[in-house]
Amino acid sequence: xxxxxxxxxxxxxxxxxxxxxxxxxxxxxxxxxxxxxxxxxxxxxxxxxxxxxxxxxxxxxxxxxxxxxxxxxxxxxxxxxxxxxxxxxxxxxxxxxxxxxxxxxxxxxxxxxxxxxxxxxxxxxxxxxxxxxxxxxxxxxxxxxxxxxxxxxxxxxxxxxxxxxxxxxxxxxxxxxxxxxxxxx
Amino acid sequence: xxxxxxxxxxxxxxxxxxxxxxxxxxxxxxxxxxxxxxxxxxxxxxxxxxxxxxxxxxxxxxxxxxxxxxxxxxxxxxxxxxxxxxxxxxxxxxxxxxxxxxxxxxxxxxxxxxxxxxxxxxxxxxxxxxxxxxxxxxxxxxxxxxxxxxxxxxxxxxxxxxxxxxxxxxxxxxxxxxxxxxxxxxxxxxxxxxxxxxxxxxxxxxxxxxxxxxxxxxxxxxxxxxxxxxxxxxxxxxxxxxxxxxxxxxxxxxxxxxx
Numbered sequence: 346x347x348x349x350x351x352x353x354x355x356x357x358x359x360x361x362x363x364x365x366x367x368x369x370x371x372x373x374x375x376x377x378x379x380x381x382x383x384x385x386x387x388x389x390x391x392x393x394x395x396x397x398x399x400x401x402x403x404x405x406x407x408x409x410x411x412x413x414x415x416x417x418x419x420x421x422x423x424x425x426x427x428x429x430x431x432x433x434x435x436x437x438x439x440x441x442x443x444x445x446x447x448x449x450x451x452x453x454x455x456x457x458x459x460x461x462x463x464x465x466x467x468x469x470x471x472x473x474x475x476x477x478x479x480x481x482x483x484x485x486x487x488x489x490x491x492x493x494x495x496x497x498x499x500x501x502x503x504x505x506x507x508x509x510x511x512x513x514x515x516x517x518x519x520x521x522x523x524x525x526x527x528x529x530x
Numbered sequence: 531x532x533x534x535x536x537x538x539x540x541x542x543x544x545x546x547x548x549x550x551x552x553x554x555x556x557x558x559x560x561x562x563x564x565x566x567x568x569x570x571x572x573x574x575x576x577x578x579x580x581x582x583x584x585x586x587x588x589x590x591x592x593x594x595x596x597x598x599x600x601x602x603x604x605x606x607x608x609x610x611x612x613x614x615x616x617x618x619x620x621x622x623x624x625x626x627x628x629x630x631x632x633x634x635x636x637x638x639x640x641x642x643x644x645x646x647x648x649x650x651x652x653x654x655x656x657x658x659x660x661x662x663x664x665x666x667x668x669x670x671x672x673x674x675x676x677x678x679x680x681x682x683x684x685x686x687x688x689x690x691x692x693x694x695x696x697x698x699x700x701x702x703x704x705x706x707x708x709x710x711x712x713x714x715x716x717x718x719x720x721x722x723x724x725x726x727x728x729x730x731x732x733x734x735x736x737x738x739x740x741x742x743x744x745x746x747x748x749x750x751x752x753x754x755x756x757x758x759x760x761x762x763x764x765x766x767x768x769x770x771x772x773x774x775x776x777x778x779x780x781x782x783x784x785x786x787x788x789x
Contacts, residue, residue: 379656389635392578402585
């Protein structure tokens with residue numbers, strides 16, 4: 346009950362307040378305040394206009410233009426640097442290619458030199474070997490000849506001694522001939 | 531008087547949605563002369579101070595990499611400059627400071643008006659009418675100065691059938707003179723309506739102290755205030771934008787009256 350009562354009261358109060366407002370009218374239509382509002386509006390607008398047009402807007406415009414210029418310059422510089430980098434890379438690659446060619450040449454030269462040295466050394470070694478072999482052959486021949494002579498002498502001596510021991514008289518010439526025949530045979 | 535008593539008593543809700551629009555003297559209680567410093571003066575001055583702080587003081591650094599305030603000013607500059615150039619053309623850029631003044635004044639007055647307890651100059655028809663009609667007169671004079679009698683071509687549709695042209699001209703003239711009315715009432719009406727609605731919801735908020743229905747009404751009205759406030763922030767910007775872009779359109783008509 347109390348709740349309904351207070352609510353009704355509240356609504357009534359609201360309605361009354363609304364009436365009051367209607368009686369007083371909208372403050373917007375209170376013409377007595379118009380000169381005041383218009384005067385202060387014009388003052389405010391003039392202040393804002395002068396501050397903006399004399400100070401703020403030229404300054405901001407200049408700053409924006411400056412920034413745009415800086416960005417354009419930086420982009421141009423970056424483009425230039427990029428071109429430089431590309432050129433440097435190309436130069437590097439060229440240098441690399443020519444260095445490779447040069448290295449190939451040097452390697453081939455070195456190979457040829459080594460081959461020449463090697464050939465000469467081999468030839469020299471061959472000659473030396475051949476000389477040594479010939480010398481060895483000769484000494485072998487000498488040794489062989491020496492050995493044959495020694496064998497003939499020993500055989501003759503031995504045969505003579507044998508004949509003497511058996512009581513014969515050794516005829517040197519006959520013994521010689523017999524040994525030679527035996528050696529051949 | 532009963533309403534007054536209700537407002538101060540413990541029972542009853544205080545509905546004074548229009549009190550926030552009252553023009554009152556700052557000092558004393560005297561009559562409001564044209565020069566009296568009033569709350570209008572205070573809040574307009576605050577709008578001007580905000581603009582000066584952001585645009586004149588904030589741009590002082592001229593930094594290549596802008597500070598926050600500086601970039602705020604630069605963004606607004608770019609936004610309005612582009613709007614003027616796109617709508618009014620290249621020769622409209624000469625009037626950029628004027629358009630910028632309109633935009634920034636309306637925007638900062640609207641935004642400051644959203645502070646609780648503040649006064650919103652742009653909710654007053656006296657203010658918006660001066661803005662609207664002032665710009666209308668400026669644009670009309672500019673149109674005649676720039677184009678002479680050619681300016682009247684704005685009303686003469688040369689590509690319409692000959693019989694219709696006088697009728698269209700009459701309609702065009704009427705619509706031309708309605709422009710400043712709609713221009714100024716749109717702004718004041720939007721701002722006033724939003725603020726009044728917020729105040730009405732606010733008046734319902736203390737219901738919980740009065741009756742049991744308040745358990746429902748109070749949270750709903752607080753939610754509604756929050757929602758309307760968010761909407762009003764949007765409206766504060768959009769109305770400044772709409773006023774400015776219409777100003778640009780009217781400026782374009784004055785500079786290039788040919789259709």
